[in-house]
Amino acid sequence: MFHFFSKKIFVKDLLNNFVDIHNHILPGIDDGAKTVHESIELIKGLKKLGINQFIPTPHVMQDYYPNTDESIGDSYEILLEALNKTKLLSDIAINPAAEYMLDHNFEELLKNKGLYTLKKNYILVEMSYYQAPINLEDIIFNIKSQGYLPVLAHPERYSFYHNKLDYYLRLKQLGCFFQLNLLSLSGHYGNGAENTAKYLLEKNLFDFAGTDVHNKNHIIKLSKLAITNKVYDNLKPIVENTNNVFSVT
Incomplete structure (x- = not known):
């Protein structure tokens, strides 16, 4: 009697030379890496998954992480200095950006065009997990009017849309690009986020994907994340598009 076993497919199978456009590897400025040592350990862990291009995206949140060009630039320089003392820097590319909370502070930054882009005119934005801004559609219109392209981080995690799936189409019509958190496919953020x-x-x-790595536990989960053939087939072109648009080398 013969038994046929299909080879398990893992998300990491798609990550060779991946450009990670969403992560929190800059040290000491948000809820990601706390120290330079932690930053380097995260980079090493992601590199083992095949990732060698990084766009760090520290939070910019008025009430919690009021980061600026200066604080992000300083953290980046500290990390580069530490990486220069290792052999890692010759094998990777890092170009910082930010993840902007759609709050009042963001609207002020937008008026002044003082935004850290992922590349060209793409900006990574997020919303509160409790509710969308009341004037969300106006904000998206203003982003586009200023010449930026909004990339909405992890839209699958906004539970207030889980029972209003049609609104995702509305956001796309307004001009939002969608970035998937790869760990959402594991149930890491709950069944609602995984199903969505x-x-x-x-x-x-989805247009793009990212790890949204904050700590070593996220990397361990990513390394073990198995997916179905169907998910693999749907995910592959998104990973390829991310690499094509955001290569930092």
Whole structure:
């Protein structure tokens, strides 16, 4: 009697030379890496998954992480100085950006065009997990009017849309790009986020992907994340598009 076993597929199978456009590896400025040592350990862990291009995106939140060009630049320089003492820097590329909370502070930054872009005119934005801004559609319109392209971080994690799936189409029509958190496919953020991520994948609504790594536990989970053939097939072009648009080398 013969038994046929299909080879397990892992998310990491897609990550060779991946450009990670969403992570928190800069030291000491948000809820990601606390120290330079932690930053380097995260980079080493991600590099083992095949990732060698990084766009760090520290939070910019008025009430919690009021980061500026200066604080982000300082953290980046500290990390580069530490990496220069290792052999890592010759194998990787790092170009910092930011993840902007859509709050009042963001609207002020937008008026002054003082935004750290992922590349060209793409900016990574996020919302509160409790509710969207009341004037969300106006903010998106203003972002576009200023010449930026909004990339909405982890749309699958906004639970207030889980029972209003049609609104994701509205956000796309308004000009939002969608960035998937890879760990959403594992149930790491709950069943609602996982189910919504798979729905958005099936509907081809994601444009880009990122790790959103904050700590070593995230990397361990990523390294073990198995996916179905169907998810793999839906995810592969998104990973490829991310690499094509955001290569930092």
